[in-house]
Amino acid sequence: MQKIYKRSALVIALAALSTATLAAPADESRARGHIESFSGYTLHGNGHAYGLRDVVTDADGSTHVRFDRTVRGLRVIGGDLVVHSDRHGNFKGASHTLRHVVDTDGNARINPPAAVRAALAAHPGDTQGKSAEKVIYARGAAPVLAYEVMVYGERADGTPSEKHVIVDALNGAVLEAWDDIHDAAASGTGKSLFSGSVALTTNSLSSGFEMRDPARGGTYTTNMNKKTSGNGSVFTDADNVWGNGTTSDLASAAVDAQYGTAVTWDYYKNTHGRSGIANDGKGAFNRVHYGRNYANAFWSDSCFCMTYGDGDGTSLRPLVSLDVAGHEMTHGVTSRTANLTYSGESGGLNEATSDIFGTLVEFHAANSSDAGDYLIGEKVMIKSAFLRNMMQPNKDGASADCWYSGLGSLDVHYSSGPANHWFFMLAEGTNSSFGTSKTCNAGDTKAATGSASLAGIGRDKAGKIWYRALTVYMTSATNYAGARTASLNAATDLYGAGSAEYNAVNAAWAAVNVR
Structure with missing residues (x-):
């Protein structure tokens, strides 16, 4: 289920081209004053302090000053905010994702070594001798006291990992984790069954490439190899040139599916501002070569994926055409918006x-x-x-x-x-x-x-x-x-x-x- 955080502050739509600039002291000082004067918008509270990160100045002189928030010396993860002022310095609003004023006594029930053990149990690796840092985690429904543990390691393909693991300071539960290492995208080409030769964004591996798109939420395509259970194996390739445009190469249908998800992602993003099917920046995945002579395609919420059969060869070819891909992915969009009952x-x-x-x-x-x-x-x-x-x-x-x-x-x-x-x-x-x-x-x-x-x-x-x-x-x-x-x-x-x-x-x- 997509998490939606209601903004309690005004979000400003920029009408003019903005550029990042060095902060003028007056801009920063004015913005700090607005934080305290308009605490209902900024959710400023006792013990809150703010570190300047950057300033964006519009062509008309309006400014947007970004701060990182701390409370009683603790970093607030998810507490950053942007203060918007017009060209005369008047307050226009603030952007942030907090729902409540952050206030905590800072008293943890577990200690840093226990937080490290909890993090490593969930995400094996090495802390490289670094201790857990006490923080306030404000990316959930309400701010909670937590520890951030850095866990270092290596992924299965040899890519290094630098993972932030957030551990609840009261009960030791892992609240969230994310990696600071972002996969490198590579530019590949594919020969599809229906859309001709197309460009593909793929993922670089130490041994070649995989059909995974880091630029579009990590969307990937797997080969079911005529099976109907499991999720198959991600397509890989040595030279980043995929398929031959015919069914003799199993990668050709995969090219169509991967291309279809990329175009669909771009359509929703560029036209409607929607980042992925669930609007959370995460990609779905494709399963091709499903079953034997399977003459259909479908979207499944349970796997958050599209599945394509190869057709029966009599009335239907492989069902990986561009409009079919857009059709199936849109079922996912519908399920996460109106959720129109399928009857x-x-x-x-x-x-x-x-x-x-x-x-x-x-x-x-x-x-x-x-x-x-x-x-x-x-x-x-x-x-x-x-x-x-x-x-x-x-x-x-x-x-x-x-x-x-x-x-x-x-x-x-x-x-x-x-x-x-x-x-x-x-x-x-x-x-x-x-x-x-x-x-x-x-x-x-x-x-x-x-x-x-x-x-x-x-x-x-x-x-x-x-x-x-x-x-x-x-x-x-x-x-x-x-x-x-x-x-x-x-x-x-x-x-x-x-x-x-x-x-x-x-x-x-x-x-x-x-x-």
Whole structure:
């Protein structure tokens, strides 16, 4: 579960380009005064002191002064703050992650040697003779007295490790650990099955390279080698050139999967400011070559991973195409936001959300080998042209174009149709370079027969509206009517009530019989 810490202080959005500068004494002094004068924002308390770390000055003269906090001489891990002042020196707010004023008597129930033993029991290594340092740990729900123990060692691949281990000073529990050694990223290339030759960010090992991306939360890809249990083995390579573009090399499908996760990560980060599926900076992983002739792909919350079969060779190729990767990763995003229940209308909206963002990932890639379109899985099909068609969902023979009262009884892949149809018309309109999409008449169900004309607002705006609706307004049981309300609220937030975008959202829902 993602940990979310509520900010009790104002977070300032910078409007102008900022640069790091040397602190002017007046800037630092003014900021220190603001810390005490505005203690409700800064959570300043008795015994608090502040060490200057840096100053950022905007083009308009506004300053952002960063401090590290101590309380009665103890470092506060997670207690750092930034004090924001306008160009005249007036207080604008403060950024930090504390929820409570830090106050502790500093009395520990365990001693430093006991803290070291607890740290080494959880994270074997060597302290190099260094003692445990008493600190205040404020990265959790409430500040607690703790010890920080530095543990040194070596990882399995030969990479050195310098790990910070935080031990509760009252009961000896290990609260958190992190490594100061960050894996070096390497630039590799891969020949994929569906996306041509692509660049890959991989991890350097003493013996070569592994298909792990340090720049994107450590996302990696493993070979299941036709097994259906376990997590497989991470792909490795001697020269950082992966695959040959055909199924004769098992790494080719891995290239597609790893590339897909990288593009999906970049789409969410660059477009929506989301850092990874759980928005915690941590990468998921891929399992390829799952099972024998397994003709599917899936996301699993339990392993926080995507799994891809090789297809049956008759109707489906390996299911590692770019839009499928974006689709599966988006199930993870949905599970950590609205968590739309995978049944009935909410299940259809869950599937549609993955189709929508899988499609936007494909457009974001701008890869000529797999150009953006509104077809899902077109690259992996052998006998058919696509798995689903967002422009005309009923073209697959099972999906509905329009909402009707019995929609929730359909399989969730087919009840996704009206939302997919809605998104296409919102983004592109009824007459676009991709073709003509019909609106729904009253009584239409699986096939739209209307002829109303709608103008699109573009993929970027449509995607931002759906993302905000998903992450801010939808809940686990949201149905189509609720999705309409959520997206209208999102359009209001982003573009204003009664705006062209708001009206387009409303019109597109009406065009699929959701009013």
